[in-house]
Amino acid sequence: MSGDHQMLAVLLFSAFLAVTLGITTWVSRKRQGSAEEFYAGGRLFSPMENGFAIAGDYMSAASFLGIAGLISLFGYDGLLYTVGFLVAWLLVLLLVAELVRNCGRFTLADVVAARMSERPVRIAAGTSSVTVSVLYLVAQMVGAGSLVALLLGGTSGAAQAWTVIGVGALMVIYVSLGGMRATTWIQIVKAVLLLAGTIALTVMVLVRFHGDFDQLLVTAAERSVHGNAFLAPGLKYGGDWTARLDFISLGIALVLGTAGLPHILSRFYTVPTARAARRSTVWSIGLIGGFYLMTIVLGFGAAAVVGPDEVRRSNAAGNTAVPLLALDLGGGAGSAGGTVLFAVVAAIAFATILAVVAGITLASSASVAHDLYASLRRPGGKTRSEVAVARVAAVGIGVVAIGLGLLARDMNVAFLVGLAFAVAASANLPALVYSLFWSSFTTRGAVWAVYGGLVPAIGLVLLSPVVSGSPGSLFPGIDFQYFPLENPGIVSIPLGFLAGWLGTVTSAEPADEARHAETEVRSLTGAGAV
Amino acid sequence: MDRSEAGTVSRDMKYEDPWYDALATGWGEADGPGGPARTTVPAARTGPTGAEIRARNVYVEVQRSAAFQEVRSRYRRFVVPGVIGFLAWYVAYVVTATTAPGFMARPVSGAVNVGMVAGLGQFLTTFLLTWAYARHARLRRDRAALQLRWDTQELTRGAQGGAS
Numbered sequence: 265m266s267g268d269h270q271m272l273a274v275l276l277f278s279a280f281l282a283v284t285l286g287i288t289t290w291v292s293r294k295r296q297g298s299a300e301e302f303y304a305g306g307r308l309f310s311p312m313e314n315g316f317a318i319a320g321d322y323m324s325a326a327s328f329l330g331i332a333g334l335i336s337l338f339g340y341d342g343l344l345y346t347v348g349f350l351v352a353w354l355l356v357l358l359l360v361a362e363l364v365r366n367c368g369r370f371t372l373a374d375v376v377a378a379r380m381s382e383r384p385v386r387i388a389a390g391t392s393s394v395t396v397s398v399l400y401l402v403a404q405m406v407g408a409g410s411l412v413a414l415l416l417g418g419t420s421g422a423a424q425a426w427t428v429i430g431v432g433a434l435m436v437i438y439v440s441l442g443g444m445r446a447t448t449w450i451q452i453v454k455a456v457l458l459l460a461g462t463i464a465l466t467v468m469v470l471v472r473f474h475g476d477f478d479q480l481l482v483t484a485a486e487r488s489v490h491g492n493a494f495l496a497p498g499l500k501y502g503g504d505w506t507a508r509l510d511f512i513s514l515g516i517a518l519v520l521g522t523a524g525l526p527h528i529l530s531r532f533y534t535v536p537t538a539r540a541a542r543r544s545t546v547w548s549i550g551l552i553g554g555f556y557l558m559t560i561v562l563g564f565g566a567a568a569v570v571g572p573d574e575v576r577r578s579n580a581a582g583n584t585a586v587p588l589l590a591l592d593l594g595g596g597a598g599s600a601g602g603t604v605l606f607a608v609v610a611a612i613a614f615a616t617i618l619a620v621v622a623g624i625t626l627a628s629s630a631s632v633a634h635d636l637y638a639s640l641r642r643p644g645g646k647t648r649s650e651v652a653v654a655r656v657a658a659v660g661i662g663v664v665a666i667g668l669g670l671l672a673r674d675m676n677v678a679f680l681v682g683l684a685f686a687v688a689a690s691a692n693l694p695a696l697v698y699s700l701f702w703s704s705f706t707t708r709g710a711v712w713a714v715y716g717g718l719v720p721a722i723g724l725v726l727l728s729p730v731v732s733g734s735p736g737s738l739f740p741g742i743d744f745q746y747f748p749l750e751n752p753g754i755v756s757i758p759l760g761f762l763a764g765w766l767g768t769v770t771s772a773e774p775a776d777e778a779r780h781a782e783t784e785v786r787s788l789t790g791a792g793a794v
Numbered sequence: 795m796d797r798s799e800a801g802t803v804s805r806d807m808k809y810e811d812p813w814y815d816a817l818a819t820g821w822g823e824a825d826g827p828g829g830p831a832r833t834t835v836p837a838a839r840t841g842p843t844g845a846e847i848r849a850r851n852v853y854v855e856v857q858r859s860a861a862f863q864e865v866r867s868r869y870r871r872f873v874v875p876g877v878i879g880f881l882a883w884y885v886a887y888v889v890t891a892t893t894a895p896g897f898m899a900r901p902v903s904g905a906v907n908v909g910m911v912a913g914l915g916q917f918l919t920t921f922l923l924t925w926a927y928a929r930h931a932r933l934r935r936d937r938a939a940l941q942l943r944w945d946t947q948e949l950t951r952g953a954q955g956g957a958s
Contacts, residue, residue, distance in 0.1 A: 340898075340909055344891055347916045351884045354923055358873045362931075481905035496899030496909050497891040508892040515888040519881070539936060542928060549924045553917055782853035788865055789939045791856075791946035 272607035273614075280457070280615045281434070284450045288442035291449065300794075302651045303370040303630045304533040305444035307794075311540045313452060315547020318531050320451030321623040322349075322522075322548070323458055323555055325407050325616045326681050331556075332589075333582025335563020336575050339484070339494035341501055342563055344511070346556040348518035353552065355523045357545045363700050363787040365532045365541035369794050371627075372529050372692060373635040376699045376714075379779035380707040383639045388714035390635030392691035393526040395718065396684055397628035398665060400525070401621060403680030405431060405669030408617045410583065410677070411610075425670055431621060432666035438622045439629065440655040447622045448534060454619035459555060461612045465586070465605075466558040468593045469565035477561075484567035494567070510749045514682050517753030521685030524692030527627035538790050562586055569593070587613075625658055625665070632657035675738070682751050683725060690717030690756040694764045700787055702768075704775040709768030716763020717756055724752035848953035856946050865938045872930050880923055887912055 300306065309317070327349065334342030368374035373389035408431045409424035438446055473480045481495055488494040501511035522528060532541040566575060566585040569592050578584040590609045594601035633654035672680070695713040698705045724747045725731065731738050733745030749755075768775075786792055856862050891898055891909060898909030 340891075340913075343913050344888065347884070347887065347913055351880065351916055351920055354880050354920055355877065357924060358876055358927060478904040478906065481910075485905065492899065492901075492905075492907075495905060495907055496895055498895035498899075501892055502895055511892050512888055516885070519884055539931075542931060546924055546928050549920065553921060557917060778850040778854050781857040782850060784866070785853045785856045785862060785942070785946060788869060789856075789862070789942040789946060791943045792950065 270607075272603060273610040276607055276611035277614045280453075280611060280618075284438065284446075284453065284615075284618070287449045287453070288438050288446040291446040292441040292443075297649070297651055299370065299634070299650050299654075301445065302443035302654060303530065303626075303634070305448050307534060307536055309448060309534045309544075311535060311543035312547055313448070314531060314535050314540070314544035315551060316455045317448045317451035317534070318528065318544060318548035319551035319555070320453075320455030320458070320619055321527055321531060322552055323455065323616065324404060324620045324681070325411065325613045326403065326677050327556070327559065328458065328462070328616060329411070329583045329586055329613055330407075330581070330677060332559050332563040332566060333575065333579070333585040334500070335560060336566035336570070336585040336589075337572050337582040338500040339488065339490070339564075339567065340497045341499050343560055344497065344501075344515070345518070346559060348515050349522075350549075350553050350556050352519045352522035353545065353549045355520065356528065357542070357549065359697065359700070360523045360529070361532050361541045361545045362538035364529055364696075365535070365538045366787045366790045366793045367700070367783060368529075368533065370530065370533060370634050371630050372524075372526055372696065373631070376695045376710055379699065379705075379776060379783045380710050385707060385710045385714075386635045386639045388711045389692070389695060390631045390639070392687070392714050392718045393631040394628050394636070394661075395722070396524070396688045396692065397526055397624050397631070398661065398668065399680060399684040399687060400527075401624050401628070401661070401665040402668045402672050403677050403684060404617055404621045404624070405665055406672050406675060406680065407677045408614070408621075409669065409673055411613055411617065421673075424673060428669040428673075429666055431618060432662045432669070434618060435621045435625050436659050436662035438618075439625045439658040443651075444530075444534060444626060447619075447626050448531075450619050450622055454615050455551065457612050458616055459551065461608060462555060462558045462562070465565075465590060465593065465609075466561045469561055469569070469589070472565075472569065472593070480561070480564055480568055484564040487571045488567055489572075506748045509754065510751055513686075513749055513751040513754035516757065517682060517686035517689050517751055520689035520693055520753075520757060522688075524688035524696060525685075526631060526688075526692070527624045530627045530630060531623075538793070562589060565589055621665075625661055628661050629654045629658040632661070679730065679750060686751055686753040686756060687718065687721045689753060690721040690760040691715075692717075693757070694760040698761075698764050698768075699783070703777070703780045703784075704768060705764070705780075706768050706771040706773065706775050708771045709764045709766075712767030713760055713764025716767070717760025720759045721752045721756035724749075724756060728752070845954040849950045852946065852949040852953050856942065856949070861938060861945075862942055865935055865942060868930075868934050868938075872927065872934075876923060876927065880919065883919060884916065887916060 327346075331342055331345050334345065336342070364372075364375055367378055371390070372393055373386045376389045377385040405428050409428045412427040413424050438450060442450075469480070470477075473483070485491055485494040490499060493499060501507055532544070535541050535544055563585065566589040570585065570588045575582055575585045575588060578588060587606050587609045590605035591597055591602045594603070594605035596602050633650050637653050637657070638650070691714050694717055695710050698713060699710060727745060727747040728750055729737060729745050729748070730750050731745070732740070733743040734740070737745075747755075890912075895909075898907065898912065900908045902908060902911055
């Protein structure tokens with residue numbers, strides 16, 4: 265890879281930075297400093313704007329580069345991922361978006377704590393939200409670091425480390441200065457850029473094959489050494505039964521986890537009504553679905569045009585498949601077209617990571633300030649403005665994420681994302697669903713549901729081959745591996761629901777009927793919603 | 795809205811305008827609907843006041859009303875089968891793909907096999923269910939829910955001692 269496209273990529277990315285920092289300063293000039301403004305951007309975004317922002321929050325670089333790469337290497341098994349990521353949105357649309365918009369103010373804990381004794385529930389839900397966000401953040405930071413190494417040729421550890429630090433510092437600036445309004449506009453800009461880039465590449469792939477999808481699949485299967493097996497499941501997850509069970513576990517975590525991701529839930533508070541929340545979800549399902557369909561074309565296109573062998577030579581995990589495809593579609597290495605396209609793809613991938621990271625940081629700073637700080641501060645202590653606390657929290661979370669991102673530098677990004685989804689599905693989803701739909705759910709049930717999902721999810725990962733006992737582990741030298749699967753979802757999600765049920769039936773105090781009535785009426789009608 | 799802030803709740807409510815949707819594109823200026831910004835961290839829950847208890851009874855009353863029961867059953871009649879249906883279809887797809895790859899590899903036409911059709915079918919059913927849900931909610935629920943929202947807020951205001 266020549267120095268030209270690196271130069272150009274850096275230039276394009278600097279332009280994106282300039283635009284987004286411009287947005288941030290412009291927005292923060294007008295800010296009022298209220299919590300409403302900082303966490304929810306004034307709640308007056310339109311459904312279309314919020315739909316783009318949700319899509320921007322959700323379409324991470326892991327999807328753009330990672331999934332297309334998986335498809336180019338393993339064919340059909342990569343496609344399985346995209347299905348889970350999209351179908352998950354039905355759960356958000358049908359059960360969560362409108363009701364959460366109606367019942368809550370800023371965070372997930374608002375909804376769960378509404379009919380419970382507030383303090384313990386808020387602490388529990390805040391803790392699990394922060395945990396999920398930090399896991400997701402680390403995944404994105406690690407992704408950013410390895411992306412730099414791959415695309416800009418800075419393979420040294422120092423380049424990776426500086427990228428992680430730089431991304432962390434930038435997101436702290438975005439979030440603490442601009443709040444939700446700036447973050448939302450950055451998501452919108454990024455979503456438009458990402459979709460435009462994906463559409464352009466997809467059209468070029470289809471033109472290359474004269475619009476014949478069948479021909480594309482046949483060529484991809486021929487160029488992989490697997491023939492028709494490339495177009496059927498089993499190349500990556502078809503090994504022993506542990507591997508298969510692991511994939512089922514991941515699939516369930518993906519589909520149930522999205523509805524428990526704090527940064528997705530907080531997006532619904534940026535629109536004025538539940539109806540607008542529904543319409544923004546419909547927008548985002550359309551955008552995300554279209555994006556993943558194009559990702560499939562890009563993945564098979566990379567296999568057919570570039571070839572799995574060359575993709576694997578460049579990066580064993582396939583993360584460079586799309587940039588290599590762009591290089592080839594533009595006219596090959598050394599040509600002007602190839603250089604430009606490669607640089608554009610690289611710049612879009614960086615922009616994607618920055619935007620996603622900003623969204624998660626904002627959501628977790630809201631959890632820290634609105635849920636944890638508000639519940640844990642000493643009653644006699646100095647009262648500080650919630651927004652000031654949230655700004656400090658954004659800096660703190662940035663520092664923690666940078667630290668963990670540097671530590672976890674060699675971990676697999678897709679695994680970290682899967683883990684964040686599993687924790688969200690185990691700890692957040694049971695408490696959320698029970699409190700919206702179960703009339704006899706109690707405070708103890710809520711607390712147990714959160715911890716009953718959170719603790720097993722984290723614990724099982726600590727006991728899994730990811731941490732110890734196999735050559736690819738975090739600590740390959742020692743062996744305390746007792747749980748065979750990498751993704752804990754299939755065990756920890758049912759445990760979360762079970763713990764919530766158990767906590768409720770063993771409660772000494774019965775559920776408050778009047779408060780359940782209030783939650784139910786408010787969630788379905790929007791009465792008293794902010 | 796935090797219940798602990800019962801004092802501010804009633805004040806906010808009178809500015810509440812469910813017809814916001816029409817203004818939704820004006821993202822620029824407007825601040826939150828509630829006048830002065832709330833800059834303090836909400837206090838831990840305090841014991842319910844008399845007005846709060848009366849307001850709560852309003853919700854029980856609304857919940858038992860025929861109009862609300864109708865809205866709720868319309869919602870549930872769509873959502874419960876919908877969620878069970880798509881989850882079952884998705885889990886069946888994932889389990890089949892991992893346990894019976896041979897079946898998924900069966901050719902349908904050209905290079906397209908059963909697995910490809912099933913995968914794209916998942917995309918298609920997701921889009922269809924999204925469309926059906928949005929349509930159902932718009933035609934069968936929105937109007938009734940909005941009416942209930944108005945009525946409930948009227949009642950709550952009355953119960954809180956006519957704060958408006």
